Amino acid sequence: MGVHVVGPFRAALIAVEHHWTWYRRNWRATVISNFLQPVLFLLAMGVGFGSQVQAGEATGGHRYVVFLAPALLVLTAVQNAVFESTWAVFSAFKWQRTYLAMVSTPITPAQVLHGQLLWIALRLAAGTAVFLGIAVALGAITSPSAVLAVPFGVLAGMAFCAPLVAFSATREKPDAFNSVFRFLVMPMTLFTGAFFPLSQLPEWVRPLAWATPAWHGIELARGATFGTLRLLPALGHVAYLSALVALGVVLGRRHFRRRLTQ
Template identity: 85%
Template sequence: MSAHVVGGWRAAFLAVEHHWTWYRRNWRATVISNFLQPVLFLLAMGVGFGSQVRDGAATGGHPYLVFLAPALLVITAVQNAVFESTWAVFSSFKWQRTYLAMASTPVTPAQVLHGQLLWIALRLASSTAVFLAVAAALGAITSPAAVLAVPFATLAGMAFSAPVVAFAATREKPDSFNAVFRFLVVPMTLFTGGFFPLSQLPGWLHPLAWVTPVWHGIELARGATFGTLRPLPALGHVAYLTALLAVGVVLGRRYFHRRLAV
């Protein structure tokens, strides 16, 4: 590696430029998973299943479609984050070896990681913004404050993405990624208060939901959308998600250096 190292932010943006160059040529391959699928799910659950939900008390007095939309925004962000943080990262190490090419330049392994995480954050922010606009067009968004759900959903996605990126950097085979989806993503999707209030689950399950980034993201997104978010709880949710993100970055820097340092 050259002794001359590119400045931190510049190197990160160079890595983002690499991802953007690929994405602008291949974005059509992600339309269904990132944009169309969440909208269809919102229609199926919010309009289809939601038409059978008669108890407004369970949804805080809101129509089920309105109750579901901010939570689904967070769930979609986390699901997209996992896709971007598993096989894509593994491929850049083992198959395409893109990271190795980057690290052979004046870009450091840590800067490679920072660029990857910044790219994932940009992807999550753009996809959740589009989803929010479509949800608003469908009548699922009733407050301008719902725009705050976009950064909250992005933060929740990154709080899960960063540790998963670090985990992916330790893998020699991609087999364990199926377990991430099966035992982490699916339970976080179903049992963190997105589709029904957490209070309807047994009490012993509540602490398991509380440690997930999805629950914190849903609380932030719903609170902002419905005007029920209070400063102190909001600070606690943001601090927890930021801590998870920071842990992922620290671990990621260690594992990227181990894999890429020459």
């Protein structure tokens, strides 16, 4: 009797259905980190601290909260992607062994990866959309074109997420994740132009910021929000982020196959 083969799209939907079933029962555990914390940060830094910052050349002539909001949308996506790409993936391999259960069915390791990435992308889209709605309600974002910041934020998050998922698939212990947060996430949060223009940093630091997905996402989100987005630079940002996603998928397929077929 032949083995039933599940198509790639159907397999991804099955994986998403699994994640959604879990999330419906446990969503309260993620409300603070995914939704409430970014909004509190916007209020504290944008409205509180921002009241002491005058609109000027550094903020493009905008109030500080307006300058900050699209960047925080992107950082929200990137930071949420980090957790979903580290502890959650490691747990599915090592502790809960969810992935092993999946590949005991006709779903392949590559399809497990694709389903995981699709679920993370949906989570990021929901988180950034909620943040955008709250920022609009607070008056921090007023431009209709700011809706484009949501897919740009998701793309930036996935550009960091996909390679990190592949990295997590190689870990036997979660110790390395602390270094990821300490030496990648925190510097990327603080020094990629979200809170002040990148031109304020020393010249030798700027190329490090240019290499991060967060900077490209922030440039796209601010350009869309302020109406300053230009076609060629935008295509360059999107191409770079898409290349990182593709690299992560290629590496992830290799590591998932190796880990789940031993």
